[in-house]
Amino acid sequence: MAEIKTRPTDVSVDAFLDGVAHPARRADGITVRALMERVTGEPATMWGPSIVGFGSYHYRYASGHEGDMCRVGFSPRSANLVLYVGGFPEFEALLEKLGKHRRSKACLYLNKLADVDADVLEEIVRRTYAATEGVDHCTVC
Template sequence: MAEIKTKPTQVTPASFLDSVESPARREDGKVVCALLQTITGEEPRMWGPSIIGFGSYHYKYDSGHEGTMCRLGFSPRKAQLVLYVLTGADGEAERLARLGKHKIGKSCLYINKLADVDMAVLEEIARHALDDMNARYPSA
């Protein structure tokens, strides 16, 4: 089985955010980082080269594949902010409908800039995602 590449590193989230080229993306990243830290009560940690994550959980698929990943996370990518906060929980679609301009992937929320979204709704989405993660993967 292939080695999992997305795992905690020794790089500090602050130094990673400071290295983000776009000043607007860097500032949006700092806002999202503070928001997720407040919601989770966890210190941010780098997961792989570009994901800032909060907390962790262990998963195991029916296929036997298993690993550890952050409970919530984000990446201030060049094209968009990517937030790993979608779980498919009840009410998620309704919250996304109120968020503002965004795109979604399987578990990813893509935002061009925070000015495009309602920050209160983004906080609500992240809080519900954390609640869902905690229900599915209780801390040991």
């Protein structure tokens, strides 16, 4: 079985965010980190080489594959700010109020934070974090 690369590391979140080349993406990453720390009460931790995550939960797919992942997280990538959120019943309704974004099954892509409603984003983070409490299966995969 392949080794899971997305796991907590000892890499400094500050150093990672300071190293983001795009100034606006770096600033948005710092802002999202503060939001997620405040909402979750968890410290930021690097998950793999590029995900800033908060908390953890164990998941198990129907196939039997299992592992651990952050309860909420983000990655300030070159093209977009990627948020790892969702998996709760009201997610679609909140996305309609969020503002400019794209999404995939398990990721939310933002060009910049200024494009979205900060209160709605905070509610999405809060509900995602709550939805992963005691989870033993992936609800967004």
